[in-house]
Amino acid sequence: MLIVPEREIGALMTRASAFEAVEKVFAAMASGEAYNFPVIREAIGHEDALYGFKGGFDRAGLTLGLKAGGYWPNNLAKFKVINHQSTVFLFDPDTGRVAAMVGGNLLTALRTAAASSVSIAHLARRDAKVMGMVGAGHQATFQLRAALEQRAFEKVIGWNLHPEMLPNIETVAEEAGLPFEAVPLEGMRAADVIVSITSSFAPSLMAAHVSPGTHLACMGTDTRGKQEVEAALLAQATVFTDEVAQSVSIGEAQHAVAEGLISEDDVHQIGAVINGSHPGRRSDEEITLFDGTGVGLQDLAVAAAVVDLAVEKGIAIEVDV
Amino acid sequence: MLIVPEREIGALMTRASAFEAVEKVFAAMASGEAYNFPVIREAIGHEDALYGFKGGFDRAGLTLGLKAGGYWPNNLAKFKVINHQSTVFLFDPDTGRVAAMVGGNLLTALRTAAASSVSIAHLARRDAKVMGMVGAGHQATFQLRAALEQRAFEKVIGWNLHPEMLPNIETVAEEAGLPFEAVPLEGMRAADVIVSITSSFAPSLMAAHVSPGTHLACMGTDTRGKQEVEAALLAQATVFTDEVAQSVSIGEAQHAVAEGLISEDDVHQIGAVINGSHPGRRSDEEITLFDGTGVGLQDLAVAAAVVDLAVEKGIAIEVDV
Numbered sequence: 108m109l110i111v112p113e114r115e116i117g118a119l120m121t122r123a124s125a126f127e128a129v130e131k132v133f134a135a136m137a138s139g140e141a142y143n144f145p146v147i148r149e150a151i152g153h154e155d156a157l158y159g160f161k162g163g164f165d166r167a168g169l170t171l172g173l174k175a176g177g178y179w180p181n182n183l184a185k186f187k188v189i190n191h192q193s194t195v196f197l198f199d200p201d202t203g204r205v206a207a208m209v210g211g212n213l214l215t216a217l218r219t220a221a222a223s224s225v226s227i228a229h230l231a232r233r234d235a236k237v238m239g240m241v242g243a244g245h246q247a248t249f250q251l252r253a254a255l256e257q258r259a260f261e262k263v264i265g266w267n268l269h270p271e272m273l274p275n276i277e278t279v280a281e282e283a284g285l286p287f288e289a290v291p292l293e294g295m296r297a298a299d300v301i302v303s304i305t306s307s308f309a310p311s312l313m314a315a316h317v318s319p320g321t322h323l324a325c326m327g328t329d330t331r332g333k334q335e336v337e338a339a340l341l342a343q344a345t346v347f348t349d350e351v352a353q354s355v356s357i358g359e360a361q362h363a364v365a366e367g368l369i370s371e372d373d374v375h376q377i378g379a380v381i382n383g384s385h386p387g388r389r390s391d392e393e394i395t396l397f398d399g400t401g402v403g404l405q406d407l408a409v410a411a412a413v414v415d416l417a418v419e420k421g422i423a424i425e426v427d428v
Numbered sequence: 429m430l431i432v433p434e435r436e437i438g439a440l441m442t443r444a445s446a447f448e449a450v451e452k453v454f455a456a457m458a459s460g461e462a463y464n465f466p467v468i469r470e471a472i473g474h475e476d477a478l479y480g481f482k483g484g485f486d487r488a489g490l491t492l493g494l495k496a497g498g499y500w501p502n503n504l505a506k507f508k509v510i511n512h513q514s515t516v517f518l519f520d521p522d523t524g525r526v527a528a529m530v531g532g533n534l535l536t537a538l539r540t541a542a543a544s545s546v547s548i549a550h551l552a553r554r555d556a557k558v559m560g561m562v563g564a565g566h567q568a569t570f571q572l573r574a575a576l577e578q579r580a581f582e583k584v585i586g587w588n589l590h591p592e593m594l595p596n597i598e599t600v601a602e603e604a605g606l607p608f609e610a611v612p613l614e615g616m617r618a619a620d621v622i623v624s625i626t627s628s629f630a631p632s633l634m635a636a637h638v639s640p641g642t643h644l645a646c647m648g649t650d651t652r653g654k655q656e657v658e659a660a661l662l663a664q665a666t667v668f669t670d671e672v673a674q675s676v677s678i679g680e681a682q683h684a685v686a687e688g689l690i691s692e693d694d695v696h697q698i699g700a701v702i703n704g705s706h707p708g709r710r711s712d713e714e715i716t717l718f719d720g721t722g723v724g725l726q727d728l729a730v731a732a733a734v735v736d737l738a739v740e741k742g743i744a745i746e747v748d749v
Contacts, residue, residue, distance in 0.1 A: 112749040151485045153521050160481050164472045179524040192524035203500040203513035428433040
C-alpha cells in the first residue's frame, strides 16, 4: 500500500487538481456512477470529540474507501495540533485490500474550497466582478483563494461577525491583487458571487441582502440546526447541492424545506449541471444557490488525486502489508 | 503511526491473548464503558462485493477505530487472495490522529473463535466432556481449537451438511489428542457444548437435538434471514449475546423474537456474566445459548492487543505520518 503523510499534501496538491477531482466526482454522483454511504458521526464521550466515517464508491473513478476522523476541540490548547483531524483510506475495489492512506486535514480544506469553486464555475454569471465573503475564519481563506480563480473579479467585499478576523481574507484579496472592502451585510447587495462559510446557528445573510443575478455558495451548514442564510432566499433561488439527501436534512436547505418554502424536488444536483442534464443558470437575473454539505466522495476523489501526484513525484511511502 | 501487516499476525497473536481481549471488551460493553457504532455494509455493485465499516470506542481500554473491508466472492478464483478482506485502523482517542493499522483477516477468525470460547468459559458446565461441532468449514477449525481449551473435553463429535468437509475438524480434534466421531444431528444429544458455525438460511439443529444442561454457541448468523438452530430452542434456553440490538435483528435470536417466542428482554449481554451482574448458568439442567453476532469492538480489541505484541517484539513498522 501507499502512504502520503499529511506533511506532504501542501507541496503536492494544487487547487486545479482538487477542482478537477471534485468536479468529476460530482458529475459521477449525478450520473449514478458514484454514491456515498451513510455517514457515521459519534459524540464518543471523550475529549468532547466528534468522530466518524464518510465513505463511498465511485464506479467511474474506481475509488473506494472512507475518511475517518473528526473534531477534537481541545487539541490545539492541549496538544498544539489542529482540532479537525482526519485520514483517508482507499481500498482496491477489485479485491477489497487497503491500497492507500492519505493525511486528510489539508485535503478537507481544499476539497471544501473546490466545491464552492466548482459551483461558481458552473453557475455564476460570466461577467461577475464583485466577490463577497460572509465569514473570515481559516477555511474562508481557502474558499476565497479558489473562488477568485473562477471569474475575472475586480473587488472583494467581506463581512464577519467578529470584524477583527477580516484581515484573514483581506490578505488573500491582496495576494490576488484585488482591493478589499469590509461591508455590513446590506453591502453584500453589491456582490455578484457570495460564499458563506460560517458555523452559525442563525441566519446572517437575508434575502434583502442579495441582488438578482447573484450566485451564492453556502458552505458552512453541515449539521441539523446550523443556518447561514434566510430560508426565504432559497425560495427565491434555484437551489443546487452536492447531495440532495444531505442538503434537505443537514444542509442549508433543511430550513426552507422544514418551513415548506421549497421541497426536495427543488434541490438539484450540481453534477447534473456539470453533465449537461440540467441547464444551470437560465438568466442574468436568476439567483443561484449552491448548498455545499460535504460528502465522503469528495475526500476520496482528492485523496486519489494526491496519491497519483505522490507516485509521480516519488514521494509516496510504500509499505508491504 | 504503527503498522502490523497481515503476514505478521499469525506469529504474533495467540488464542490466549485474543480470549483476554474479547472477554475484556465484552465486559466493557456490558458496563457501558464501550459501545459499537452503527454498522455500514454496502453491496457496492462491483465484483459482487460487500464492503463496510464496523467501528466503536472502548473508554476502558481507550481503543477507538474501525474495521473496514468486506467480502469479495471472486478473489480466490481471480486473484488467488482470500475472499474476506479487512483492515483495522486504530485512532488516538485523545487527539483523533491515526495510531495504527493492522491486517484484519486472521484477526477476524481469531476474535470470532475467542467469542464462542469466552461464552464456553463462562456458561458451559464445568464437567463438560463432549464437544459438538455443527459446521466444518475453515472457520470451524478456529472455533474448535479455541473451544477445546475451555474444558477438559474427552471427545469431539461433528456434523456438516457436506460430510466430506468433516476431516477439517477431525484434524483439530486429533491435534488435541481427542477422538472424533461424525454424527447425524440427532447425535448432538450427546454433546455438553455445541458450537454451530454455518452460513445456513434454514435451521439445522432442532430443539430435540439438544440435551438439558448443554451450552450452545451459535456463531454463523450475522445477517437477516440466516438461521442455524430452531427458534424453539431459544425459548427453552437462557440466551446471551455480544450485542443485544444485533442479536434480535441480524443474529440467531431474530427468528425467536419475530415469532414472539422470546422478547428482547430475554437476551442478555455475555459481558454481564463476565462482570458478575448476571449469574449466568443457574443449574446443570439449564440450556445456555450464546448468540455471537460479531461486533467492531472485538476487532479493535484484538488489533490493539496485536499492536502491543508487535511493539514488544520490535516487529511493528513505524511510519511518520
